[in-house]
Amino acid sequence: MRDLLSGVSQFQKDTFPQKKRRFKELAQGQSPEALFITCSDSRVNPELFTNSEPGEIFVIRNAGNIVGRKGEADLGMAATIEYAVKALQVPQIIICGHAKCGAMQGLMSPEALTTMPDVGKWVAQAQAALEDQAGDPNADRLTQVIEANIRLQLKNLMTFPEVADAVEAGSLRLHGWLYDFETGKVNVLAPETNQFIDSSVQVA
Numbered sequence: 001m002r003d004l005l006s007g008v009s010q011f012q013k014d015t016f017p018q019k020k021r022r023f024k025e026l027a028q029g030q031s032p033e034a035l036f037i038t039c040s041d042s043r044v045n046p047e048l049f050t051n052s053e054p055g056e057i058f059v060i061r062n063a064g065n066i067v068g069r070k071g072e073a074d075l076g077m078a079a080t081i082e083y084a085v086k087a088l089q090v091p092q093i094i095i096c097g098h099a100k101c102g103a104m105q106g107l108m109s110p111e112a113l114t115t116m117p118d119v120g121k122w123v124a125q126a127q128a129a130l131e132d133q134a135g136d137p138n139a140d141r142l143t144q145v146i147e148a149n150i151r152l153q154l155k156n157l158m159t160f161p162e163v164a165d166a167v168e169a170g171s172l173r174l175h176g177w178l179y180d181f182e183t184g185k186v187n188v189l190a191p192e193t194n195q196f197i198d199s200s201v202q203v204a
C-alpha cells in the first residue's frame with residue numbers, strides 16, 4: 001500500500017510552492033464557479049478532469065451522486081446545497097455521473113447488496129431511474145441507468161426551494177454530465193433533446 005503521507009510530503013515540496021499565492025488569496029474567502037455533485041468513485045477526479053484550481057469547484061461526493069428530494073435527502077446533502085446556493089451563490093450546479101458506476105450497478109442488482117443494507121437503502125433512492133424511458137436505445141443498460149439517474153437528480157435538485165428560486169431568477173443553471181474515465185470524455189445533457197451529447201462537439 002502506498003504511504004499517503006509520502007504523497008503529502010511530495011505535495012508540500014513540489015505542488016504547494018507553485019500554488020502558494022493562490023492559497024493565500026483563498027484565505028480571504030471562496031467564490032467557486034460551481035457546485036459539483038459527483039460519485040465517490042476513486043476513478044473520478046473532478047478537479048483533474050475539469051482542469052480546476054483550488055477554490056473553483058465546491059464538491060459533494062457520495063455513492064452514485066444521489067441528491068434525493070427535499071425533506072427526504074440526507075442532511076449533509078441538504079445543508080451543503082443550501083450553503084452553496086445561499087451563502088456562496090454558485091452560478092451553476094453540475095450533477096456528474098460516470099461510466100461503470102458501481103452504485104448504479106447495485107441499483108440494477110439489489111440482490112448483490114444483501115450484505116450491505118445501507119448501500120441498498122441509499123441507492124434505492126434512485127429507484128425511479130430504472131423506470132426512465134428516455135434512455136439512449138444504443139447505449140448498454142448500465143449507461144442508460146447512469147444517464148437516467150443524472151436526469152432524476154437534476155429533477156430532485158428542483159425540489160429544493162433555494163435551487164428552484166435561483167433557477168427561476170436566472171442566477172443559477174443546472175447541468176447534467178456523464179464522465180467516462182476510460183476515454184476522458186464528458187457527455188453533457190442537452191436540455192432540448194433530453195439526451196447526452198459529446199461536450200467536445202459543443203465546444204468545437
Ligand SMILES: [Zn+2]
Binds near residue numbers: 098
Ligand atoms: Zn459511481
